[in-house]
Amino acid sequence: MTSYLVAMATFGAIYAVLALGLNVMWGMAGMVNLGIVGFYGFGAYITALLTVKAGAPIALGFAGAIVGTAVMAALVALGVTRLRDDYLAIVTLGFAEAARVVAENEIWLTRGTDGISGIPQPLKSTLGADFNAAYLIFCLLVLGIVLFVLERTRTSPFGRVLRAIREDAQVAAFAGKNVLAFKVKAFAIGGALAGLAGALYAHYSSYIVPEIYVPLLTIYIFLALTSGGLGNNFGAVVGAIVVVFFLESTRFLIAVIPWLSAEQLAALREFLIGLGLLLVLYFRPGGLMPEPRRRFLTKIAANK
């Protein structure tokens, strides 16, 4: 049971990093990304290739995943910043799909659907049975650092400009801000975090396949961020915990309704994820922890 909880907490931390990445892109800069899983998978593949095929140390794998995914995200952003929200959603969705197809087909590089196994787990031989617990602590540490830095970013001038662009890009441009540069930077930071999350996953599971690009993960992260609170870093973390808890608790449905097949249970679970997302949009569009607003703005709103 403990090992189960440790595994769940690890996934919660990885999802939280992903949700934080999406929050930078969408919550702070207002650029929706339906292909967040594409960047996540990209990061996982970079570190897997670096550490397994090139024999690089794990730290270099992580660095490569973060930098490589950031560059990829910046390139994507350069192409899409001028697009409307709904086109952005379609293009990013397509990006993730293209990334999956490449991972599946460039067998010389990625070993195709066989996947890449033997991705080194840090200090596995010294830690032995304690690896999982230690890796959880590592993930939590990473999450803590990311959260701290992003909170600082949010309240910094950079974060304020991002929010200004999100609310009205024309006004921000009129105030002399280089909108394109800020959007590309936000996308790169979000992409770097998604790549980091991918690397965390790769070195945890030690084995990745093109299935890592499953679009459903993007939906999980969307549910995490919207239920937690779009624009709120702490909300993203809370949302990730809620989603993992929700996903896992549905596993125990089998005890309640034992006549369902495994496939039906999986279908039921996906159904509930969709329903959850819809209900959040209906009843708590701001999420559990809505984005913090300046106090005087709330006052103005209250007096209206």
Added chain:
Amino acid sequence: MLEKTLQLALNGLMAGAVLAVPAIGLTMVYAVLRFVNFSVAAHMAVGAFAGYMLNAWLGVPAWMAIFGAFAGAAAAGIASDHVGLRPLRGQSALTLAIASIAVNIMIESAIRFFFGGSPRDYAIQLRRDWVIGAFKIGPQQVENVIIALVAMAMLFVFLMMTTTGKAMRAVADNPVLADSKGINPDAIARLAVGIGMGLAGVGGMLVGLDTSIDPLVGFRAILSVFAAAVVGGLGSIPGAVVGGLAIGLAEELSLLALPATYKSVIGFLAIALILTLRPQGLLGSRVT
């Protein structure tokens, strides 16, 4: 080489005609409701399975079961829109698009719940390809193209010749003006969703007749469908037809240079290309 190219072009045009049907559905819903409805994918699957029940279980011939595919997907479309998306009308286009993704997942997993995830085949005979000169043509593809053309012709007649069709075009063109003329926007929206998702269902069944069906039959095609609608110009029905043919052609001709597994990336590349060069699409007029 020339023969191979022409053969691929022929295949591409036939695939494109089929692709145009769900693309019209997507573009119609967009034209009236002004958001990209991702649940087109799930409604393709609904149509495919509605047709499957008629065809494989009740023995209805495939071309007749198509009507069932339309009716099933249209009913599901109106119901899912009424329950799932209507409460969010007036919110941003992005919120509605995300909600439609949620609806899409719910419908697809409901189908998977009842039918399982493994592929199923329609009760149709496998027929040998017709050989005409140097070219090969599959009878089923020809039948599918005819069905697609008939569906498009019926839609054309409806939109151009009936009062309701004109009302729908009026709402798409200028909702405020249409409203002031006494056209009920809710009724038109419901009708547009019904016809649009019904066409998606027809498209889903046509795709299934060519291959096999499972709950993700629409989801796998969705990038191509989006590409057809976006390349043609979101909101433009003639655009969706042109876009469908263009994407069908591009996907087949890509086989000259790329392995078949990369076909699904063509749609993405086409979207990226058209949005860079001509964001309103080939036949679209509005950029907003």
